[in-house]
Every structure is written in C-alpha cells, then in structure tokens.
Amino acid sequence: MDTKNAIRDFITHEMLRHALETPLGDDDQLVESGIIDSLGVMTLLSFLEERYALQISGDDLIPDNFSSISSIASLVEMRRTS
Amino acid sequence: MNFTFTPDQVAMRKTIVDFARQELNPGAAERDRQSLFSRQLWDKCAAMHLLALPFPEQYGGDGFDFVTTVAVYHALGYACKDAGLLHALTAQLICGLQIVLFASDEQKAALLPDLAAGRLIYAQAMTEPGSGSDAFAMHTSAQKTESGYLLNGAKTMISNAPVADRVLLFAVSDSEKKAFGGISCFIVARDAAGFSAGKAMDKLGLRTLTNGELVFSDCQVPASALIGRAGQGAMLFTEAMEWERTLIPACLLGEQERILEESVRYARERRAFGQSIGEFQAVAHKLARMKMNAELGALALYSAAALKDQHKRAALETSTAKLFISESLKQAALDAVQLRGGYGYMTEYEAERELRDSIASTLYSGTSEMQLNLIARLTGV
Ligand SMILES: Cc1cc2nc3c(=O)[nH]c(=O)nc-3n(C[C@H](O)[C@H](O)[C@H](O)COP(=O)(O)OP(=O)(O)OC[C@H]3O[C@@H](n4cnc5c(N)ncnc54)[C@H](O)[C@@H]3O)c2cc1C
Numbered sequence A: 001m002d003t004k005n006a007i008r009d010f011i012t013h014e015m016l017r018h019a020l021e022t023p024l025g026d027d028d029q030l031v032e033s034g035i036i037d038s039l040g041v042m043t044l045l046s047f048l049e050e051r052y053a054l055q056i057s058g059d060d061l062i063p064d065n066f067s068s069i070s071s072i073a074s075l076v077e078m079r080r081t082s
Numbered sequence B: 001m002n003f004t005f006t007p008d009q010v011a012m013r014k015t016i017v018d019f020a021r022q023e024l025n026p027g028a029a030e031r032d033r034q035s036l037f038s039r040q041l042w043d044k045c046a047a048m049h050l051l052a053l054p055f056p057e058q059y060g061g062d063g064f065d066f067v068t069t070v071a072v073y074h075a076l077g078y079a080c081k082d083a084g085l086l087h088a089l090t091a092q093l094i095c096g097l098q099i100v101l102f103a104s105d106e107q108k109a110a111l112l113p114d115l116a117a118g119r120l121i122y123a124q125a126m127t128e129p130g131s132g133s134d135a136f137a138m139h140t141s142a143q144k145t146e147s148g149y150l151l152n153g154a155k156t157m158i159s160n161a162p163v164a165d166r167v168l169l170f171a172v173s174d175s176e177k178k179a180f181g182g183i184s185c186f187i188v189a190r191d192a193a194g195f196s197a198g199k200a201m202d203k204l205g206l207r208t209l210t211n212g213e214l215v216f217s218d219c220q221v222p223a224s225a226l227i228g229r230a231g232q233g234a235m236l237f238t239e240a241m242e243w244e245r246t247l248i249p250a251c252l253l254g255e256q257e258r259i260l261e262e263s264v265r266y267a268r269e270r271r272a273f274g275q276s277i278g279e280f281q282a283v284a285h286k287l288a289r290m291k292m293n294a295e296l297g298a299l300a301l302y303s304a305a306a307l308k309d310q311h312k313r314a315a316l317e318t319s320t321a322k323l324f325i326s327e328s329l330k331q332a333a334l335d336a337v338q339l340r341g342g343y344g345y346m347t348e349y350e351a352e353r354e355l356r357d358s359i360a361s362t363l364y365s366g367t368s369e370m371q372l373n374l375i376a377r378l379t380g381v
Helices: A003-015 A038-052 A069-081 B007-024 B028-034 B039-047 B066-079 B083-102 B105-116 B233-269 B281-309 B315-339 B341-345 B351-362 B368-378
Strands: B122-125 B141-144 B148-159 B166-172 B183-189 B195-200 B211-222
Touching (some): A003 A038, A003 A069, A038 A069, A038 B233, A038 B368, B007 B066, B039 B083, B066 B233, B066 B281, B083 B105, B083 B122, B083 B148, B083 B166, B083 B233, B083 B351, B122 B148, B141 B166, B148 B166, B233 B281, B233 B315, B281 B315, B315 B341, B315 B351, B315 B368, B341 B351
Antiparallel strands (some): B141 B148, B195 B211
8 A cells, every 4th residue: 555545544544533425635634624633643653653664753743744645645755765 | 571670770779769768758748838849859859860861961961761760760759758849850851851852952952951950940831720631722822023932821830830940831823723733832931021930839739849820921032942843832742741641650650659568567567456457358458459550550651661762652551651550549548548547647647648649640741531531532432
C-alpha cells in the first residue's frame, strides 16, 4: 500500500469513530474539520513512526504538517529520505 | 526485557534516599503546618543535581537517560516526606523537558543552565479560572505585534507560580484556529511589565508547594519568547504531558512504597485482642492490596519511562501509569489512616498528611476522569 493510502486507511479505520459518507480525499482538511486534534496527531505519529521506522519530533510537530493526507505523506517522505 | 536497576542506578538511589532522610525530612511537618516552601531545601536539591539529571551536558545538565531520572525520583518519593517540595522539583523538570524538546538552540543555551542549576524557578501555566480539564478552551491571548506578542489573561492554581522567576505560558495566538494550531507557548520573565503573580493559595495538602494565580495585563514579550513554532502549543503540551505523567508518578509510587512499609511495620507492632493487628485478615488484605498495586505500578511506570527514553509515543502507557499509581496512592494513604485507628487521624503522626498530600494526585496533570477518557479513546472506543 502506498503512503497516502496507508495513512488514509489508518485515519479512517483507527481514528474516526463514525463511518464517512465519502472516502477521505488526499487534500481534505483534517485539522479544520476536526478529524485530527493534538491527541489524534500523537496517535497518528505512533503509527507513522512504527510503520516507516522514522522519528518525527520538534520542529516537525506543527499543525500544517498534518493538515491533509498529502501533507502527512510529504512529511513521511521527507523524514524517510533525510 | 530487563526489570532490574543498573549498579549505577542502585548507587544513585541509595545516595538520594540518604540525602532525603538527612536533609529534606527534618521539619517537614512544621513546614506543612506553615505552608512553607523552603528555598534553602530547593537549593540543596539543586546542589544534588536533582534539577539537572535529564538535560544535555552542553546546557548544564547531567545527560542521564529518562529511566534513570525516573528511578531517582522514584527513590526520592520513597524517602522524602516533603511531597510538596517534590512536586515543585518535578514542575521545574517538566518545563526543562519542554525546552529541550521544542526550543531553539539559542533558547536552550539561554534558559537551561539556570533551570538545571535551580538558580531560577520555573512554572508551567495552562489552567485558567474557566478552563482546567478542557485546557484548550483557554482565553489568555497572545496577540501578534510588530515586536513580538501582547499577552492578556489569567492563569490559576499554577505550581511554583508565587515563587517563579520564569513561566512557560500557553496562550491563544490565533483564535480562528483555537485548540489545534491556535495555541502557542511562551517564556515570560517575572519582571516583564504587565505580568504579576498572586499570593500562594491555601490548600488541603502539598502545602509546601506554592500554587497561585498569574495575571498578564498588556504584557509585551519579544518574538524570541515564543517556544517552538507559532501554533505548536497544543502539540507541545500534549507531548509534555507524556513526560509529566511518568515523572510525577515516579514520586507517587515511591510514596506508596513508603506508606506500605510503614503500614506493615505498624500492623506487626500494634496489638489488639491478644495478637498483632496484621494477623486480622481484614488488615492483612489491605496491605496485600497495597503491595500488589505498588508492584503493578512499578511495571506501568518503567514501561512508560522506557518508551519515552526511546522518544516513542506513549500517551496510553503514561496515562495508564498516572491513573493507576495516583489512584493506588490515594487508596493506600486512606487505608494507612484506617489501619492506624484514631492515631491515623491525629496530625502528630504522618498518615494524615500523606492522605492530604495524596488527594491532589488524582486532580493535577489531568484528573482521573480525564485519564479514563483518554485511555478509552486510545483504546479505540
Ligand atoms: C496541586 C495542584 C497543582 C497544579 N499545578 C498546575 C500547574 O502547574 N499548571 C497548570 O496549568 N495547572 C495546574 N493545576 C490545575 C489542574 O491541572 C486542574 O485543576 C485540573 O486539570 C482540573 O481542572 P479544574 O480544576 O478546572 O476542574 P474541571 O475541569 O472543572 O473539572 C471538575 C470535575 O469535572 C470532571 N470533568 C471535567 N470534564 C470531564 C469530562 N470530559 N469527562 C468526565 N469528567 C469530567 C473532572 O474530572 C473533575 O472531577 C494544579 C492543580 C492542583 C490541585
């Protein structure tokens, strides 16, 4: 599964408490719509750090990096290559 | 998996136990009576490097891993009968950890040496008169200005506030975004214009810890006062809570172990109906439960600490440790009063103070109800 789909899958099945009428799009706003909050980010980070064997901390922990599936995937790619 | 302390950790724990018994315990009951925070004892703790343990050596710290720091505070909780002082120390360490994790290198170099040496006292200010558990519903505002930020609002019940030289303040910097992305963290100096601290609030327990109000009235701080990035406050706080919910329970677990030890001794010595009271099953079962909770608390504590040492996410593990250890301590302190009979109720003995001190542990750093909410959510409910 590619990064975006893995993230989508995790958010949809592990973080959301109710089913969505339409699947999450790559650029849907996760923070603004309340799908992700500060604790949600921590949950998501556990998943990302374990699955991709990377560490995300300090400066990377800003809301912009978690605003959409695309931005989360970009962050993962950036940390994987750095 | 290795559940034993290293020889170095054993030696450090012994040194700390001796230090606490000799230096911190004398006069603890009197300080409690007078609600006295002792700067002299704070300085002694600082001289023992208790405020430097987990910080990088380049910033005046000792560079110990987090498990070792937790092991030392666990020993301190066991030996030191001044629970208020311990809370003051842990509040300082939590502020330092946030600086290590999120501040710029310049800020670390400017702030950490004085913090680690205990020269300046720190407080972390989140709670407001209108928002406690619902912490991100705060109203204190940080309005961006040309030269930095203008702070307005009030915080309350803040540990170390009446004696603090520096405050880590959480404020709303973008009211549109509010909770996530709208809160930022600032470092504010005591002498900043427009910043004032109220008197120490009188409390049921932890009376040697000072708690109070902080007021920000058109308090202008420079842009360099921002810790981390603008809007990072909620994440910074959420991360900080994981460290806090490990470090504070380390002290609480130690206290619980001391209560157990003293209760066992009392149950063996006190006699009624021709036998020691420990021979009554009703008393023995209380002690067995205390022992079981202490053992399980230790497992929860060190597994959470080990995760944080590896900089892993541990919201579930740290909340579990905090909830279990604080509730167990409160129960142990109550049982300790009960098994001492009327003597347990008399201020001359220590059980009543331990009970009063224990009650706050299920309130601060997130109430027990909030820990359960969090655990439920992290369990996928
Ligand atoms: C000794 C001590 C030290 C402290 N130090 C600091 C400090 O250094 N910095 C700081 O910022 N704050 C500090 N605090 C404040 C502390 O964090 C708050 O008291 C705590 O978070 C609870 O907030 P509250 O008092 O406003 O209670 P409220 O939030 O008003 O809660 C009242 C009751 O309602 C329950 N409740 C609320 N919401 C829910 C919910 N969703 N589900 C179930 N139950 C709920 C609570 O569990 C509680 O029982 C300290 C408090 C104490 C006692």
